Amino acid sequence: MIEIKDDWCKGCGICIERCPVNALEESDKLNKKGIHPARLKEKNECNFCRLCELICPDLAITVIPDEEVKKDAKKILLSPTGGKNK
């Protein structure tokens, strides 16, 4: 599940552009500022990678993995350990 605070969103569309599985879209309703905030598509393949949460300039997105997924998922490390990008 993805929670988006509609009144914090400025409608830059970066989350929609950057989503690797193309799971976000502009919604029909207007928010306080008069823009169309982002929302999750009804049919989506969101796998809770949390890229939109990290990259949102207005911190409006919160990703909450579903309960079933949560059991299987290992502890998510934000930064990769090792590798060439030290």
Add this chain to the structure above:
Amino acid sequence: MPEVRTADKLKKKYLREEMWPTIFCNGCGNGVVLDYAFWAIEELDLDMDKTVFVSGIGCSSRLPGYINADGLHTTHGRSIAFATGIKAANPDLNIIIFTGDGDCTGIGGNHFIHAARRNIDVTVILINNFTYGMTGGQLAPTAPLGSIATTAPYGNIEHPFDICELAKALGANYVARWSVTYPYQPIKSVKEAIQKKGFSMIEFLSPCPTAYGRRNKLGDIKKHWKWYDDNTILIEEYNKIMEYGTDEEKEKIKNKIQLGVFQDIEKPGFFEQYEKLVERLQTKKDKGMKK
């Protein structure tokens, strides 16, 4: 303390929500840098009562106002000078400086180079958007050759500053450059920089669609963000291609901006040296008294 694993909990812990939303324009990268700093601080579990955020003047220097911790909003370019004072008065504090390219290298260039030379134990997060965004897009010392600004309407003819090379030459302990468009490496880098003793600097390449992108015809927000993907290259890859690549490949990457960790060394800082000096002189004095 409950484990923070969602952005909602993170915001409640670190953000002054009454100040939100930010004053930043649509598509600005400053908010992203704040987010990365929050995640790095959360992973380090830093004590916010012992952390001070210092900033100068500019768009990027608004960031400490949004953090629920002690902050100091100082005069233009003098953020590093004030931070040196804080560190001298209370060496237990962690100091994180948010500064912009015009603030740090334009007007405060001397403070920056001397703090790096003395190796003072602060973390500088420099947000580079190639322009003076807050005052309307004047020419910054980091603007690339040929770029257009309000004070350079026919194109910039000055060679730009390479901040990372400068800090490297001055012997800063940790120097890195990242683009805000990739989230994972910068968070790790900010973490390392905060942990590092001595002067550590991270330069973030941040889009400024209003003052820079619009004048330089870089397109809308999405195209401008993509520009940062197309025109940057990892330093390891760059070195590899420069060594073994063909002429065609070399020509392709010649003008790209390098990203990565440029320097990671251990060097004693100013305050460690100062403590040693005081200790040495005191033992000398004690010996003299005994005689």
